Amino acid sequence: MDLRNSLLEAATVLADLHLYQASKWAAEALNGMSPLTQEQIFALSQTKHSSAKKSNQLDPVQLKDAERILLASSYFNCKEFDRCGHVLKGCKSNKAVFLRLYAMYLSGEKRKQFDSDGVLGQKDGKTSNMALSQVLKELSWCKDVSGRLDDPFLLYLAGIVTLKSSNDFRSAQELFYQSLTLYPFNWSCWRELIECLSSFQEAISMVSKFSRNSRFSENRSFHVMVVFFEVVVHQEFFQGSTEVNNHLNFLLQLFPRLSFVKIQQALVCYNALDYQAAESIFDSVLTSDPLRLDDMDTYSNILYVMEKKSKLSFLAQHALKIDPLRPETCCIVANYYSLKFDHQKAIMYYKRALSLDRNCLSAWTLMGHEFVELKNSHAAIESYRRAVDSNNKDFRAWYGLGQAYEVLDMNLYSLYYYQRACELKPTDKRMWQAIGNCCEKLGEFEDAVKSYKKALNVSSETDSSILYKLATLYSEIGDSKNTKSYMIWCLNEEAEEGATDESSKARLWLAKHELEAQNWQQAYKYATDLTYGTSHDIEEARSIAREAGERKSKE
């Protein structure tokens, strides 16, 4: 019940402060809880009655500012941010100060976007919010007046402004932490905190910090928010574990109807490459909440990977029906066109998504992929760079940068970006393969060997292409023993997965090797067993078999 009350109150308070996304989250969470029983409803009405009396006793300062706050709110709702700020000049209450500074900040953001001259335009990414310094100044004045900032929302705003103005992640994290300690139901603040965590270690230490804080460990409602935080952090850093699943189950019990939790579950499955499970969860979310567009762009990514064109087209149609001017909608349509190899249209829709929301990370990354398809490496690099600037936790953008530089034969750059990607997803063999490939191109064969071995280790199944690669690398180094052993290992994989290009090449190498070592029988066996491969390889195998056969018969 405490949690319910807290969420109810949070939804109202946050809405009052025009923190709509946070308010929406709180309201969704509230409605995601199990329906109340009759007794609970009665108990709630009783508690509401008594708390209403308390809450009616307004802070006198706030009471003085009430009318102006009301007027300012109406201007805010009409998106007249400057006017909103102007009305609140001289107001002293925390709410008024927050509203004024928040309006100032948003006004600055609006101008910044206006001046940016379109997505990937000349000034795109180069304009800044001119209001940040003023907001910071005012916040520091507030701090000077009262000794410290004790309003959670001012702290939250301070965190945002600090982050945007100076990229000072540490300070921003501290401010968000303080804000959440005072008011943990501001989901926007949690989101901002997650955005400024640059590594999983940092994230875990932040989780621990919250867990150590007695406010969170002693209060169940507060603790729930930390659980949410932990789940999202694990998901965002692609870290699945039993603990995460337990947390998810716990949250599902508390919030059986909350789509957010189900989406997190789906995203965990997605990160673990379990696309079918992810798809199934998204299906159930859409069926129960068909007007939801949040995270549907991720769902479209899943459908893209599964190559489900019809379903993706349905999703696009569905999203357009709900709201054609959402970045998620544009991303879904763009994914559909990408799947149809209509790269120009895909780019157009990604750009549209970014016009609507410059911080739409997935749009930047996916647009980068489209530019790669169109062989426009420079545009691809810019898109990926914008993606990592928005959120440096997305391994795909780093990986894309690596690929783009690789196409330009800038292998050292490429290596750096692959390493960044690998840091974020160390259990993905593709990262290690990419690093290995780069090292090979740079002539660093030993490092390449290490990378490919790592790739083999993290891979759940033995990949014959990696084995073959290792063999060739050892061959470059001159380590014939290891070369041979990896070639044999590669060949042995035929028993599992059948003949592949690599296993055929391995067989051919072994045939040549045995021929050179004058092991005619072995050479003959290897050569004659080669039935799969290019005509050139098969021809070569036949000639080896002939030669081995002749030599064998001569003996």
Next chain:
Amino acid sequence: MSRKPIFTPILASSKVPILVLITGYCHKKFPSRSIPPILSTLVELIEGGKEANSTTDEDIVSVFFPSLNKILDKIERAIVEFVSSDESREQNEAHKDTLQVQNYVLRKLWSIEDIDSFYSFLKESQNLLVGKVPKKSSTKRLYSSSFLGKFVSNISVAANILGFEETIKLWTAFCDYRQESYERWTIQARCEHIHFKSKQSEHDLLVEEQITENLDIPAADPAPGGVEVYSQVDLAQLLEFQVHKLQIYAGKVPNSLKMILLSMSESQRSIVPSSYYIDYLEYWKSGDYEGSFNALHRYFDYMMSNKQQLFYHYALLSLATLHASFGSDDEALRAIDEAILVARENKDLDCLNYLLTWLFDFLKSRPELSNKLTSQPGREQILQFLKLKTKENKNQVLQSMAYQYEAIKQMLEGFPLRKVLNNLTRAFYILLNLDSSLNTKLSFARACQLAVTAWSRVGIPSMTRLYINAALESAGSDISIFDEVELSLRRANLMYQSGETEAAFKLLESYEPQVSGEAALMKSWQTRYMILKVDYWLKKCRYNQASILLDKLRCQTCEIQEHELKCEVNYQLACFQEKVGNATEAIQIISRELSHLKEHEYSYNNFWAIQFQILYAQVVKEHSSSPERALSVLLSSLKTAHKSSLLVLIVRATLLLCELLLKIDPINSAGDVNEILRNGMPNILMIDNLWLSSQAYYLLAKVATMVPVDNHQADQQQMRATLDQTMSYLQISLEGFSKLHDFKWIKKTLQIQQSLSELMRDSELSHSCQMAMSKLDQQIQMEMAYDSC
């Protein structure tokens, strides 16, 4: 319930089955014997309304945007017709082939199960083109410059530029479009045990169904009646066709097209500005000046935004035409002045030539305005310029018109007939050597009308009839309603002159339903009808009724833009005054008209000048105490009419001269009059004017009775013969005037008959003449008292 229209540049729902047919053709899915009719059906469908027959009653919208069932029926018809033309083939082959083709089309259309398949189908159409994909041996490829290839290429390009939102709309419209064939399809699917395996799993389909069911956004749902996608290119062509039809054949805008225009938003209409031109024509038809004005401006505003300066002089031309048709002559002049200036600046010689012909025609009907036009060259210079420049620019139709206008000018100025015919012949020669396009046919019809005028004034009715028939037959069903009505008016006039009064009025009245919906046509038809009616009633002595009609005509004079028609109205006015005994009034009207005609060179009209002069002479003869004053006028008229070979006027003047001579000196003139009449009789009969020929016979009979008796006593037999001949003249005259219901002249004839009967001492005849005259007097009294109340 009306469907909501959606517009795309090229794609339309009706193009999808056409694409399916082409796909089937390329993939060799049809029996080879059915290929020719399929190809001809494709040509018909792709060409759409371009080849549509203007006079067909078929709904024009369905021609440009055929329904699926219509396409399937077209295929069937084409195959059946093709097979039936080949006697070696059996009819059941046609049925078999038809089913195969139709089934293929339906199968293909109904296999498109979702928006992804639909989009893929459109996009993959490019694979039918040469060079797009490696050639597969079994598939025919089309060159993008070929007829079918161009269509496919357009579809492919259109699909490439489609946004997803448009794709959804197209898909929704396509689902609505094919729905009408659902029954046909289900029967076929059942017969052939067709069951499409969906690309999606059942689970996915179920999920999608559930999501759609749970989604409740009324605003996002398609329009209740469904949607229809129209291609802007085709719609613009459809509207152009409708404009052409309205301009040439009048008529109404079909309801199906009206529904589309009504359901279009303002921004949609701006993409196809011709929709405003249709509005303009509708308003113009109903005589709504303000509505026409606004619609015309809107049309050109949107055209300007597409074509910029190029259209300005055309816009001014349309404005001038609008003003002229509503009688705002000054405004029309201003507009045409500027149009000429702009056309010159833009060096658009074709348009300039057309503008000058328009100006010539305009001023011909309004000679009083010639003085106001100081910035433009005179009539002669315009004609010289036109003849030269139209030849230079090889604009043969306008060149022909230049010669026609030269002929008109010569007719107005009283040039000899050979010169007029010279120019007419040149005009016809040019037209007859052109291809028989619609434009040429219409120009030929107009040229024939001019020839009709020329020959009717000359007085050779057979030639007049020949040109009327030539105009009507050459144009056939393509004839413009305006030309048809005009030619029928002339035919009715001819019939009236030759005495077929009832038939003439019947012919005129038969056009009333057609002209009643068109303000301009109605004006022209009504005026001519009333003029004929006035003439008829004047003959019948129904003066009250004639007066009412004349009052109406007089009020409408300011609205009558044709100078010739104005002259005719004033002529009838003068005749009326003369008939009712107001000689002074009649003389005033005639004098006023003559002074207008002789005001300056452009206002002179040779035919009417002579006509009024003859009327003047008649009034003087009838009502003046010194009728001999009319002699000089008559002789001058005769001379002028003779110069221009205007036989009708020569006859009229001659007969009046005879009457005058008989009035001045009956005894001594009888012999001269007799000779004049006998010499002139062939011409009098040739012009086939019943009234004039009846008058001639009357005069012949009259002079016969004036010959002194003693001259005839010597030869009783000869006298008997003369008397019999005179009686026969009288009889012919009587029959003629009776047919024309000219009671006054019937009475005159009866008077002669009576005096002759007294001479012959035929009391019976005398008595019957008296009885007839008495009845006639009563009839005349009745007619004179006849009132509409």
